[in-house]
Amino acid sequence: MRRLALGLSAALSFVGCAKEAVKEEPKVTTPPAPAAAPKPTFDRLGRLDFNVRAQERFLPFFWRDDLDGNKALEPAELAILWGPQGATRATFVDEKGAFTAAFVAAYESMLKTGDDKSLPAAEQQRQTVVRLELSQGRPTLVETDLTKGSDEDKAIIQHVFAAANAIERLHARQLGTDAFEAKDPASRALFHRNQGPFCVAPKTEKDEACTAIAPKPPRLSGLYPAAVQADPKFCDTLAKAKNAKELMGHFSVVVADGAGFKAVPYSEAYKADMEAVATSLEAAAAAITSEGEKAFQKYLRAAATAFRTNDWEPANEAWVAMGPTNSKWYLRIAPDEVYYEPCAWKAGFAVSFARINMDSLAWQQKLEPVKGDLEKALAALAGPPYKARDVKFKLPDFIDIVLNAGDARNPHGATIGQSLPNWGKVAEKGGRTVVMTNLYTDLDSQKALEAQMASLFCSSLMTKASTDAKPAIMSVVLHEASHNLGPSHEYKVKGKEDDELFGGPLASTMEELKAQTSALYFAQWLVTKNLITQAEADAAVVRDVAWGFGHVSRGMYTADGKPRNYSHLASIQLGTLMKAGAVSFKPDEKAGNGADVGCFDIDFSKWKPAVDALAKRVLMAKGKGDKKDAEAMVAEFVDAKDEWATRRELITERWLRAPKATFVYTVKR
Numbered sequence: 001m002r003r004l005a006l007g008l009s010a011a012l013s014f015v016g017c018a019k020e021a022v023k024e025e026p027k028v029t030t031p032p033a034p035a036a037a038p039k040p041t042f043d044r045l046g047r048l049d050f051n052v053r054a055q056e057r058f059l060p061f062f063w064r065d066d067l068d069g070n071k072a073l074e075p076a077e078l079a080i081l082w083g084p085q086g087a088t089r090a091t092f093v094d095e096k097g098a099f100t101a102a103f104v105a106a107y108e109s110m111l112k113t114g115d116d117k118s119l120p121a122a123e124q125q126r127q128t129v130v131r132l133e134l135s136q137g138r139p140t141l142v143e144t145d146l147t148k149g150s151d152e153d154k155a156i157i158q159h160v161f162a163a164a165n166a167i168e169r170l171h172a173r174q175l176g177t178d179a180f181e182a183k184d185p186a187s188r189a190l191f192h193r194n195q196g197p198f199c200v201a202p203k204t205e206k207d208e209a210c211t212a213i214a215p216k217p218p219r220l221s222g223l224y225p226a227a228v229q230a231d232p233k234f235c236d237t238l239a240k241a242k243n244a245k246e247l248m249g250h251f252s253v254v255v256a257d258g259a260g261f262k263a264v265p266y267s268e269a270y271k272a273d274m275e276a277v278a279t280s281l282e283a284a285a286a287a288i289t290s291e292g293e294k295a296f297q298k299y300l301r302a303a304a305t306a307f308r309t310n311d312w313e314p315a316n317e318a319w320v321a322m323g324p325t326n327s328k329w330y331l332r333i334a335p336d337e338v339y340y341e342p343c344a345w346k347a348g349f350a351v352s353f354a355r356i357n358m359d360s361l362a363w364q365q366k367l368e369p370v371k372g373d374l375e376k377a378l379a380a381l382a383g384p385p386y387k388a389r390d391v392k393f394k395l396p397d398f399i400d401i402v403l404n405a406g407d408a409r410n411p412h413g414a415t416i417g418q419s420l421p422n423w424g425k426v427a428e429k430g431g432r433t434v435v436m437t438n439l440y441t442d443l444d445s446q447k448a449l450e451a452q453m454a455s456l457f458c459s460s461l462m463t464k465a466s467t468d469a470k471p472a473i474m475s476v477v478l479h480e481a482s483h484n485l486g487p488s489h490e491y492k493v494k495g496k497e498d499d500e501l502f503g504g505p506l507a508s509t510m511e512e513l514k515a516q517t518s519a520l521y522f523a524q525w526l527v528t529k530n531l532i533t534q535a536e537a538d539a540a541v542v543r544d545v546a547w548g549f550g551h552v553s554r555g556m557y558t559a560d561g562k563p564r565n566y567s568h569l570a571s572i573q574l575g576t577l578m579k580a581g582a583v584s585f586k587p588d589e590k591a592g593n594g595a596d597v598g599c600f601d602i603d604f605s606k607w608k609p610a611v612d613a614l615a616k617r618v619l620m621a622k623g624k625g626d627k628k629d630a631e632a633m634v635a636e637f638v639d640a641k642d643e644w645a646t647r648r649e650l651i652t653e654r655w656l657r658a659p660k661a662t663f664v665y666t667v668k669r
Contacts, residue, residue, distance in 0.1 A: 040104050043072035044111060048444070051139045053110045055662070056131055058189040060087040061106070062141050062664060073107075075099055079143060079666040082161065082403060084168075084192055114186060122214075129199075129210040130186045136201035137193065137412055137662035140445060142438065144355070144402045145668045152287055156329070157402070157667055159284035160353050163333060164405035166276040170349040171195065171406035173270060174341070176222030180213050187212040193662060194411045198559070201412070202656055205559040219560055223346045225256045235343035235504065248499070250347045250423060251310055251335055266335065267310035278304040281333070295326040303333055316426035323397055323432075324361060330354040330399040330434065336420055339565055340407055344504030348407030352399075352418070357437050360398030363477050366531055367395050377525060378486035378518060381616045382623030386487050393419075393430025393484035396477050400438040403665045412660035414439050417476035419483035428490050433480040440661065441469055448658040453546050454592035455654040458599035462592035464542050471539040474532070475519050475547070482518035483511070486619055493625035501625035505563050510630050513569040514622050520544060520573070521615040524608045541607060545583060545600070548574045552648050553655035556638050568638050573614065575637030575644045580610035585647055596654060 045053065047063045050073065054061040060081040063073050075097050080089045092103035099107075114131055115124065146153060172178040177196035182188045187197075191212040194200055198219060199210035208216065220226050228234045238247045238254065241261060247254050252263035253270075267274055285300035295318075302318040305311075312334060319332065331354075335347035367374070371391055379388035396417070404414060419433040440449070446467040453465045489498055489511060498507040523540045526532045551570035557563055577583040584601050591599040621629045637644065 055139050055189055056134055056186050057110055058185040059106055060085045064141055082665045126209050126214055127186055129204060129207055130190050133190055133199045133201050133204040133210050136659050138659035140661040140663050142401055142663050142665050143668055147668055152290060155287035156284050159280045163277045163280035164351045164403055166273050167349050167351045167406040170270055170273045173222050174348060176220045182212040221341055223341055224254045248345045265310040274307045278307040293327055295322045296329050313424050316421050320426055320432045324356045324358055328356050330356055337407055339508055344508050350407035351405040352408045353403045354399035354401045357398040357400050364395040375485050378619055382486055382619040386623035394432050396433040396435045396480050398437045399434050401436050412662055414663050417480040419480045422489055430484050435476045445661055452655050452658055455596050456549060456600055457592050458589055458601045459592045461601050464538055466539055471543040474540050475544055478519035478522045479515045482515040487622040502627050502630055506630055509565045509568045510622055512565050514618050516569055517615050517618045520611045549651050549655055553652040572633050572637040576614045577610050582606040582610035
């Protein structure tokens, strides 16, 4: 803006005075105001890259979909994830629906490289490997829309999520990782995802530099004294103690007592966190005022009591009494599975929280009339001394997961079917079985699966391959139902259960092998009963082989030498089926993607007899407690360095081109 040289009165005073020159003040130019900072744009990262970088920076963000197709992130497209950050949507999106300054700053940070050249070389290398570990998991959203939910619904979720946070602490204590804390964002992300500092992805699990904590701590369970774990065979030592049955109990921690070892109940060893879970569950029960949720309310109160008493049977009774007819909710909050710990004895604390999907009623109506026939079929395969039982288990309920926590929250993938409880009177009656129907149904997962199958299946077989969820759901239904059929965990041979007959890890492998092989067998059995079509059975066959490829790709053993139960069963199944000619490898034929040379095919005419023979072998081994034959299957199809081992390497290379799904959770309120 220009200034006037003189005021009006001064100019008039010079009129008529010719001798005196008029001096003008110097002109001053004011610089223009700085241009406004450009409005931040959110199109500088693609959707998939945004989600990967959010994971790497340990930010609670997920870009769910590009709804308007403009390739720019909009506030309505952003999900805020559940996690230890405790983030709320209000922090990043304001009341007007615009991004806040906090989100803008976070977005800008995501554009920068993760490398910090100022760090020591060893630390730079560690963080690089940590990012490689993270890159092998693709963030995959599980979202629950509660925008039309009632105040009761929202209160229930709030209190169950609080209980889940306590379960996370409990399971960290079981894993022995509760005392550690990672520092940089990528390491914190790894620690949260893996529930500890150790790497588990195929490319990095054996890399000593891969750890969220430097230096890398020893891998010690929190369930047993550290000193005894120096012996790699400490489980055998405890199993031979005079009080072995007590030490092997599923709901206790083993501690040294001077002369030997004793078992301390969870309710004593973890009293404060157990009380925190109980308090949250009681708050959820108190929030229920609707008549239609009395069964759920009863379970919440029974579970709260169990966390205080360590007596899980009353809670199990209340849990199996729930179902699609008396609650829209599904919640399992308890210590259940044993796969995570070195001795495979101690039940891990877990939460699976979901809503009932009413599609389950169709499968229940289909299978309910033939439950007894299913049991008789497996009994005939097992042979003496096993005898068919009067089975009373409930057929699977379908559920849509809201949140998994504790032992139910895996670094990669998730449980898609489960039959519980594993022990006790309720288990003997059949327990409750569920199938998780909303996992792997997102577009990213379907595209990844299609590419994986096309890299391994021959072109002709790809015509039968489908990413549709129905064939996979049928297999999961049959797998989980089979846990309640034939010789299971509770079945005894000469007074001994499977843990004693086979040993913990092998017992777990054999139970899962029995269930999955029975699922293969029953798919064909249902065709003979006109309950499904041959086309439906064939579609399930292809998906079951693809499922096996996925587990084979994980490797047979963990970095510390622990057997991977599902990888073992998949390798035994596929190796047996290849030996029988039902599955074959064609080395000179191109795969369905037109690029890879060498592919797998299925001979459907040989499938049923091969599966029948495998089912008979597995059921007989389970029914007789035949540890030698179980070990023989592992030796031939898991540990042998033969052609099948070479084929597994090819499967691993091609399957792992796509990152595994790492499920993340949010509730849209």
